[in-house]
Amino acid sequence: MASDQTRGAILNAAERLYADRGFGDVTLRDIVATANVNLAAVNYHFGSKDELIAELFVTRSLATNRERLNELKAAEQAGGGRAGIDAIFRALVGPTLRGCLGPSSESSTAARFMIRASIESVPPIRRIKNREVDHLRKFAAAMRRSLPGRAEADLYWGLHFALAMAHHTIRERERLTKLSEGKCDLDDVEGIIDRVVAVSVTALTGEKVQGRPSGKLAAREAH
Amino acid sequence: MASDQTRGAILNAAERLYADRGFGDVTLRDIVATANVNLAAVNYHFGSKDELIAELFVTRSLATNRERLNELKAAEQAGGGRAGIDAIFRALVGPTLRGCLGPSSESSTAARFMIRASIESVPPIRRIKNREVDHLRKFAAAMRRSLPGRAEADLYWGLHFALAMAHHTIRERERLTKLSEGKCDLDDVEGIIDRVVAVSVTALTGEKVQGRPSGKLAAREAH
DNA sequence: GATAGTTTCATACAACTGTTTGAAATGCAA
DNA sequence: TTGCATTTCAAACAGTTGTATGAAACTATC
Secondary structure, three states, rough: HHHHHHHHHHHHHHHHHHHHHHOOOOOHHHHHHHHOOOOHHHHHHHHOOOHHHHHHHHHHHHHHHHHHHHHHHHHHHHOOOOOOHHHHHHHHHHHHHHHHOOOOHHHHHHHHHHHHHHHHOHHHHHHHOOHHHHHHHEEEEEHHHHHHOOOHHHHHHHHHHHHHHHHHHHHHHHHHHHHOOOOOOOHHHHHHHHHHHHHHHHHEEEEOOOOOOOOHHHHHHHH | OOHHHHHHHHHHHHHHHHHHHHHOOOOOOHHHHHHHHHHHHHHHOOHHHHHHHHHHHHHHHHHHHHHHHHHHHHHHOOOOOOOOOOHHHHHHHHHHHHHHHOOHHHOOOOOOOOHHHHHHHOHHHHHHHHHHHHHHHHHHHHHHOOOOOOOOOHHHHHHHHHHHHHHHHHHHHHHHHOOOOOOOOOOOHHHHHHHHHHHHHHHHOOOOOEEEEEOOHHHHHHO
């Protein structure tokens, strides 16, 4: 079908433009000009501008969620049904940080698009994010299994803070680089993941965590 | 001067409308209708819509920054020029959280406006935020004085994570309430501040912190 | 009370927005 | 080839937006 070609061209052009210039100043006319298709094609194939944005975001969002759940399941199977709290946090923040930070974030439009979606906040995306709670509940459940003694509220705060550090790092990447005058290496994604996981675990258990065996933090902590 | 009256009416109406409905769908015509002034008054008194938004944000932002620095100075004086790291974090996140969370956040339009400014991200506000780095440097300097042995990068990451937790809590307040089914009490501002400070300190020093003497966390930790 | 400066007002402007329309082109099955 | 459905296209639509204009109303000074 030739229709899929047009659909795809629109999706590609839209993702690239939104990634580059943000949602605020990209019009349908910009998109169709980049995609070399007719103006009416957007409404024909997607119904409306908002539905186009929603489809872009849902696609990328589902992919990340899948990765997260895969990592979580792998960790739980390795631990015989109960994953370590550090592995749970790692599954939660790893995929997002790997996707939006690091060298790929310059090249991949998908990554840059997700960063935009994280910084700006347009109605169609906000609506989708509000339904994302179910996904987080699975992580809350895993945390409950991992730390059965903990108060529920503590677990939710731990989950919340882990996401806070991950998302804020993505959002404020530039500012942190400027503030620290380059002393914080935003390209060392795995190091950042180690940091976020370590802080999250320490916040919850009060114990210092070793991080992954190969992690830079682990090496540093061990002197 | 009657001009100040008009100016003030515009500022009030704009702040309220932006707080209630967000920046996305509030037009100048909405503002002047609420303020009972003429459409041209906005451009006459402020130059443009963006400058109106900027003035609103700068006013509130400066107020918060003043509070933060006051708390920081008080803490440093009390410690003879060197504040405890917990007091530094408290000065950093306390004013923001107190301003945007808690009972006042329902009533005060100023608080609701700042929450909006934190969630949505319009160009005039983004421009101002980018210049806010100088203010954070003062906190970085205080941290250096408080923990002279620490690596610079660790301090910046600590600062960054503290802000992350504070801002994310403000931004995702609703979602956390829904996710935790009310188990996380978002109205207990001082308890939240204790939590953020405790996690921030632990992340940096690896030691559990007691929080304020009167803090709920402190009481809980002590059994 | 005339004058100069400030502030208000109704109105128009010019541009841009997402969406719709109905006809033309295309693809595909019989 | 005929017929039907899908897809493209140019054009227009209807509405909104922030801003500019020039006259009118006001205020305070001399």
